[in-house]
Amino acid sequence: MRHVLTWTAVVPLASLAAWVWLLLGQGFFWRTDVRLPPVPAGGEPVDWPSVAVVVPARDEAEVLPLTLPTLLAQDYPGHAHILLVDDGSGDGTGALARELADRAPDGPPLTVLRPGEPEPGWTGKLWAVRHGIAHARSGTAEPELLLLTDADIAHEPDSLRRLVRGALAQRLDLVSQMARLRVRTGWERLIVPAFVYFFSQLYPFRWVNSPRARTAAAAGGCVLLRTQAAVRAGVPDSIRDAVIDDVTLGRAVKRSGGRIWLGLADGVSSVRPYVGLGPLWRMVSRSAYAQLLNNPVLLVATVLGLLVVYVVPPVWACAGSPVGGAAWLLMALSYVPTLRYYGQPLWRAPLLPVTAVLYLAMTVDSAVQHYQGRGAAWKGRTYS
Template identity: 45%
Template structure:
């Protein structure tokens, strides 16, 4: 009982640190609108697409439907699709107010040492240099994202006003199915805990992160780091790009309202695969970091409810830790318009994430890591 009480105190201490010493990661804060710039710079958007015929039309319509006062171009990089992605994109562009702004590029074969998405982005950047050489900013987004008409203007205004080399929004993920309601808000919550947005924005903090669904990068910053070749082999390309850019320029990351993910995750398997695809990559393929993650997740999320139910009132620190956990989670549940009763169930979601993380390591050791669109992109284990 003494050991259990000590462990309950450890869990409570962890949540006290998370609540008061982690830059308020659990709070949902939206940035204020930035002043309108005196001149709107040219922007080129790049969308890598591999077999995205089901969603690319809405993506293209969203990008080209921007109420952006400056010049906007769009490069869709068809990464060896066989479902008519290029044709669907062209048809969608024809129905917008900028029908001539679209350029479709067929990606060359994937070179060794490159991840598929980063190679497609590099191909898009090379095309952008030809078709939009005066563009000051590159808007990086995904084929399964729809952007509201004022998103780009807000990104550019913030980048210009705050003099940031990278401005990123975490798009609003789909949260309609039962499994999405259980898993998706926690995904954003865990991401914000790992990369507190306040520290990302703070130039004195080494924390760097971005969300690949919506990133506005200055062309000068991309040139400074050597383009996408600087992150050629990275599977977590967005955070890797932010880490490269931040030492030489300010960056920011915020939650977005009007940028929305179109990709559904209607069953547990699709969400499990989404996490397992890159979880072990996040741990740098380290067994020691994996072990540390198991210990940390167990102490932080699993121990409080287990000890509370097993020890009753005698293990009151565990009850307080569980309550602190639920209170910290509620702002994200409100952000995603989910009921408050899901807050005490966060340990179940954490267990799901932990299982997917362990499966991510298993896949790596079986040489099946980084699976996406028919590619296994994790490096070969030595």
């Protein structure tokens, strides 16, 4: 009996200690105030650098009418050129892009590229990015900056202008904004805010942005990159097989001596719909095990950690443990800023353990798919 009492006391104490440490010692990951700073009056550059906007796109005809016009409508004083790389689409993505560009004759020029199937060892997205960058650099005037943005990302008219100002003002080599994902359906409201919360827990933005910290990451939907920084880091060739390409890109640039910045977006959003649990499940499970380096030991440690940190507090609290209740309260409070960022009601904060269990199941399923040879499947391609 004494052994059982000791065990029931130690487990919730471990959960509470974990939450105290997470709140205070994990880079204040739960805060949502890491945004591009406003530029003071008179702080804009005299000469705006040229920008090549590279958009890898594979079967994106559904979302392109909502996103490409926002790039064609950018209020950017310098020269910008949009390169849409049609990665083997079968739905007329390339033709639709040209049609949308014809409707916006005053926008930046658009070029549609078709690089063909990726060579062995390349993921499709990075193969498309490689061809977009190569084409941008092949002209007589190499662009100073590269904007890598996904085909499902919509930009406010001043998005590019604000990104460039932030990069120049802080002398950054990479500026990345985590696009605001769609939260309209019930499943999106349950899972999407937690996706951003967990990402920032793994890669605290303040650590990413500190030159003294080793933590590095980026958000692949919106990355502004100096061309010379890309050359110095050897990207995308040096990361050609990366399934989690945005995090790997951030690491490559930071390791090569570049200064990087990652924050939440105000004028950049994803329009991709996730109707039902299935698409959201696939979004997470296709790369979750790769995040753990496809390592079964890390998988077991992650499962145990998630159980102790997210499941134990509500279970013990419902059993009458005040320590478990305190841990659950800290967990819910840490989730409140993310819910506010997404405009969600605060009563969802105590439901974070439910979402964590779903993410745990997605991670385990990702490992199962990996060992069945179906890991990292995306739009008809599977990567080892």
